[in-house]
Amino acid sequence: MTEQSTQIALFKGREIRKRIHDNEWWFSVEDVVLALTDSKDPKQYINKLRRRDPQLSEGWVQFVHTLPLETAGGSQKVNCANTEGIFRIIQSIPSPKAEPFKRWLAKVGYERIQEIEDPELAAKRTRAIYKAKGYPDEWKDRHVGCDREYAILTAEISKAAFGLTPSEYKELKGLSRENLRDHMNDLELIFSMLGEAATTEITRNQDAQGFDENKQAAVEGGSVAGTARRQLESKTGKKVVSKNNYLPQSPKKKRLR
DSSP states (O other): OOTTOEEEEEETTEEEEEEEETTEEEEEHHHHHHHHHOOSOHHHHHHHHHHHOHHHHHTHHHHEEEEEEEETTEEEEEEEEEHHHHHHHHTTOOOTTHHHHHHHHHHHHHHHHHHHHOTHHHHHHHHHHHHHOOHHHHHHHTTOOSHHHHHHHHHHHHHHHHSSOHHHHHHHHTOSSSOTGGGOOHHHHHHHHHHHHHHHHHHHHHTOOHHHHHHHHHHHHHHHHHHHHHHHHHHHSOOSOOSOOSSOOOHHHHHHO
């Protein structure tokens, strides 16, 4: 993750923009105020907050920095604070949501410390989030009716993205009942995510209904990832698809091979 990248965290359905600065998370102050107060004008609320709390206002520039975050109008400088600074601002906000937010914020901050100590955790959390996404629910709502059709659509995305169906991919990696995504490396997983996310976006944009229309969207979405994959391969001279497994196989399986 680069210092310039804006990430989105969720607190009870509210988006909180955050980014890495000086190797720790910094959060949009306005987003935090919106999450805790439901104010229609967070900038005005913050100004009133500072007038009511002179000590907060006096120390404002010490713990609030303007950092570039993505906005509707592109990247702009936005007031941000790290975990300690946000805690100080929360102390001045009379909101029943404050205590749950403090616990949430502490958890997010602690996860960042863990990721610094073990960078592998960031990738693992991305995998967990991805596996929790319910792409079949989208198809179900669009009148794709059974597990067999879900499997066909998934296979179309994979074939367009990698040139392999999931069953062919598992065979390449020497897998049987294991979850394929658990054994993908980071690039394989990223292009899988791109293919499925692109499919979802195309499906919604075209309002695809029924199996045939969703199958066409699956091919188009997978092709987006396939094109990106081939471009990367042409730049690096290396194939993205790998026989290697992200997770180690069991000792028993290793003996059998």
